[in-house]
Amino acid sequence: MNDLIVKVITKMLFPFIMVYGFYVMLHGHLSPGGGFSGGAIIGGGFVLFTLVFGLAKAEALLPHRYLKYVESGGLLFYMGIGLFGLFTTGYFLSNQSAGFYMGEAFTLFSSGMILYITFAIGLKVASTMITLFRYIIDEEYDHD
C-alpha cells in the first residue's frame, strides 16, 4: 500500500498494538480478555503491518522459521503444564494441588497455571493468525 499517511500512522501505532495485546493476554485472570482476545490483537497488528509494508518487510520483522516454533511451542507448553499436574498429583491440568504459585489475588503473578496457559493460548492464536494470513497473501502474490 503506497500511502504515506497510512504508513506513518501504522509505524506509530504498531508498538502500542503489541503492548496492548500482551497486556490483554497477561491480565486474563484479572480483567476481561485472555489468551484468545490478546492473541487476536497481536495477530491483527501483524496483519496490519503486512498489509501496509508488504510481505518482505513483515517477513524480515518476524521470520517464518521462528513463527513455526512458536506455533508448535504454544501447544506443547500447554500440554506440558497439563502433564506436570498429571505427574505431581495424578490429575491432568490440576492447578492449586499441583503446587503452582498461587500468589496474592489481584496481582499479576497469581492464580497458578492460569497465567501460563493464557500466555500459551495467546502465542498460539497470534502465530496462527499471522501464518494463515501470510500463506494466503503469498498465494496472491504468486498469481500476480
Added chain:
Amino acid sequence: MSKKLLVGVLAVLFIILVVAVLQMPTIGSKDHPAYNQTAQYYVDNAMRDTNSPNIITAIITDYRAFDTLGETTVLFTSIAAVASILVASGHKEDNHE
C-alpha cells in the same frame, strides 16, 4: 401420491417440533436446567480454588482447561491443513512452470 405423502409427513414432523419447542423452558428463567448446582459452585468457590478474580477465565482455563486444550488443538489442526494444501500446491505449480 408420493408428493402428498411427503407433505403430510413433513407437516406432522413440523407440528411435533413446534410442540417440542413450546415445551422448552424460557431463556433466562430461573428454572432453566442449565442453572444447576455447578454454576452455583463456580460462583461460590472460584476465588478460593484458583485465586483469580475473573471467574470466566477461571472456568475456561482451570475447571474446563481440557476443553480449552481441545480448542487450541483445533487451531493447530486448521493451520496444518491450510499449510499442507497451500504450500504443497504452490510447490507443484513451481515444478510445472
